[in-house]
Amino acid sequence: MTIRVAVIGAGAAGLCALRHLTTRQPTFQAVCFEQNSRVGGTWIYTDQTGVDDHGLPIHSSMYKNLRTNLPKEVMAFPDFPFRKDLPSFVRHEDMLDYLESYADRFDLLKYIKLSTTVDLVHPQKHTDKVEWQITYKTLTDPDVIPVTETFDAVMVCNGHYSVPMIPSVPGLDLFRGKVTHSHDYRYPSEFEGQRVACLGAAASGQDISVDVSSAAKHVLNSL
Template sequence: MAKRVAVIGAGAAGLCAVRHLSASPEIFSVVCYELGPTVGGTWNYTDRTGKDENGLPIQSSMYKNLRTNLPKEVMAFPDFPFNTCLPSYIVHQDVLEYLKSYADQYNLYKYIKLNTMVTEVHSRQSTGSKELWDVSYCPSADRSQVQTQEFDAVMVCNGHYSLPLYPTIPGMEEFRGQVVHSHDYRKPDEFRGQTVVCLGAAASGQDIAIDVSHQAKMVYLSHNKSPLQTCLPENVQQKPGIAKLGTHSVTFLNGEEAELDVLLLCTGYHYHFHFLSSDCQVQISDERISPLYKHLVHIDHPTMAFVGIPKTICPFPQFDVQVRFFVSSLCGQFTLPSREEMISDTERDFQRRLSEGLPPRYAHVLGPWQWGYNDELAELAHIQLIPRVVQKLYDYVHETRVRDIARYKDCNYEITSEEDFKAV
């Protein structure tokens, strides 16, 4: 019998999982559950914030003017390029159309249950040592009609850009201005003529600060990194982190004080798996998910995988490697290490990060480590490596971004071989 695999989420990671599973119908039978009315996950822009028409939290964190901060030439799945007529830095609508085209190309819709909410996932042992999974689900619009289906494996692909992380800031309760998390940021027009603090200077914080500056009177980009060595718009100033808030003011860590209308929190997101029952034995502590081998495979339940957990990465190519790695383990093309070896490998990686001064919440942040990680997965599973040009262009773009955050998206690129690219 074919192995029955449940895929939770039909964003980029989930579509990639369905594509590779459905390519071997003699080995796998796949069902994908998607909460929304269409595929694409977070790339489905909506003006709405808070709750959707079914009373469920809005999943998307897209804002109206978002353009990708990576060129399409490195964003694509390895064998499915973007339309070459598009510029390198594309708008979110183009990414959504790309994902829909991907689903069409590989005939994925027939495996996907849209408008379907996964309510619970249970682990249970069948006869012998084989583990089975019970996945309970219901229509998004009528959560009283719950059904349950049995599976041999589960791939969790629900993303991690929907549950905002709110920091604790002294004076927050007394602050009388507006507090908005980037998850709910949509248009700069809403901040016309106002003084805004963007707290957080990761990629989205930087991009949103630039976007807001087109309408705001003043934007303070507040963060605890070394000062960004880049040109910024005249009305954007860098400041250190926030010491405290007043009723209509902010005091930065250097003691400087400024009047404030809006606090815009670009402070990231929580990992969140509300549908996992306690018998799934997944722990999240300080944004570290345990126990995961290679940020992917559940060590104690190796027929469960979490695709797309790492941060600061080139996402779609990595999703593809992660999916192919896990699918290869499910069909027996290679064997995962022993439980003890997986635990040791995971702890060794975590301790390396701590020894380099990174806090535990950076457990899944890869950055420059992503390329070695991708190659290791590919080599372990005997699957094709990501072409080296993806790393070369990704690193080059990072350098241009660091120098000129406001204009680096004006550049365009062309892949000329698996090893090289050129600016056009």
């Protein structure tokens, strides 16, 4: 019996899932759907913010000077180490290169539908099992009619960093300065000579505070 599996997203989790599914053929038959034109998920850097060329929300929160806050020795897949010449804390470009190399090494691209969005995942209940209807469409040709296929299982690997969480801050609507979320932060020159308050002191808050300080007049990092 062959089990058809839909993998949504070709970032780190999606590529790893696809690598293990495709080594267990013909038990599993996998298809991966990725809305970007390349693999890498959140590690695909772009200067764009807001929406992309297709009108879709920008997925990545990468900023220009970002380095990982975990060492490569911890982040690497067990059977695919990083290049030895790289430092422990790599740049986002190195992380993207690593994932693209992983996809090449295990010949995964042939299972991935790039520039393709999944519009609907719908369960179909039967007496003895549940099947999943996946409706998807290509972004390269907007006139193409969406396609619906049936799968036995779905692995959702689209990450959880693409939708910014913006808390309700009393008085924020009265603030006359610039308000931006870390999801839309790209480079420190945007804040040249300005006084900047970074709200939040977790990993991204601390890192962006340091990055912004290279250009800003004054930076306050607040919990």
